[in-house]
Amino acid sequence: MKMLNIALPKGRLGEKAYGIFEKIGCGCPEIREDSRKLIFENGETGVRYFWAKPSDVAIYVERGAADIGIVGKDILLEYEPDVYELLDLGMGRCRMAVAGPKGRRPDPDRTLRVATKFSRIAREYYESQGREIDIIHLNGSIEIAPLLDLSDVIVDIVETGSTLRENDLEVYGEIVPISARLIANKAGYKFKSGRIEQITAALRAELEK
Numbered sequence: 709m710k711m712l713n714i715a716l717p718k719g720r721l722g723e724k725a726y727g728i729f730e731k732i733g734c735g736c737p738e739i740r741e742d743s744r745k746l747i748f749e750n751g752e753t754g755v756r757y758f759w760a761k762p763s764d765v766a767i768y769v770e771r772g773a774a775d776i777g778i779v780g781k782d783i784l785l786e787y788e789p790d791v792y793e794l795l796d797l798g799m800g801r802c803r804m805a806v807a808g809p810k811g812r813r814p815d816p817d818r819t820l821r822v823a824t825k826f827s828r829i830a831r832e833y834y835e836s837q838g839r840e841i842d843i844i845h846l847n848g849s850i851e852i853a854p855l856l857d858l859s860d861v862i863v864d865i866v867e868t869g870s871t872l873r874e875n876d877l878e879v880y881g882e883i884v885p886i887s888a889r890l891i892a893n894k895a896g897y898k899f900k901s902g903r904i905e906q907i908t909a910a911l912r913a914e915l916e917k
């Protein structure tokens with residue numbers, strides 16, 4: 709049997725998503741062992757899992773190194789990889805939001821300085837509002853930017869809201885809800901459509917339980 713390569717995002721979401729694969733009979737027991745190993749194979753069920761950095765999962769899938777993968781909708785919106793989006797797993801729920809210092813609103817007549825990891829999402833959002841902005845692309849700890857007056861607002865992921873709260877920031881507006889998605893390589897989907905469709909259907913049924 710030809711192996712089905714599955715890219716999982718390293719971390720809590722990936723582990724939770726893997727749990728669903730396990731439930732539908734696509735497990736690979738070795739993956740649960742505590743180790744630094746990154747690739748796991750189960751010859752019996754014909755699946756090979758690997759842990760990738762969450763923002764890299766779509767790259768592996770787009771280029772065919774993985775047949776399918778689990779990725780946040782935020783990554784799909786930001787990088788627009790050429791992949792099929794097969795299923796909303798309904799986990800890893802959060803929202804993309806505009807936030808800034810509590811009780812303050814930016815001057816609408818001035819160019820808005822926006823700090824973010826999600827430049828495309830921010831640009832498209834403000835374009836749709838006809839608002840002129842200056843994007844400041846950062847790689848993490850975005851919440852610091854408005855506190856040090858590097859930006860007026862941030863566009864970032866809000867999950868529990870505690871990072872904002874603990875830094876005296878608040879949500880000014882929501883852009884889009886986010887959750888984890890099952891994606892597939894386009895060519896791989898043609899060659900392995902039977903298996904991929906079967907897995908997608910089993911995951912969907914498991915999630916509906």
Ligand code: PRP
Pocket residue numbers: 847848849850851864865866867868869870871872
């Ligand atoms: C993400 C996001 C926020 C935080 C939101 O950061 O960028 O900072 O989680 O979660 P909360 O609403 O539950 O507090 P991440 O941990 O990915 O780190 P980062 O600073 O590298 O973006």
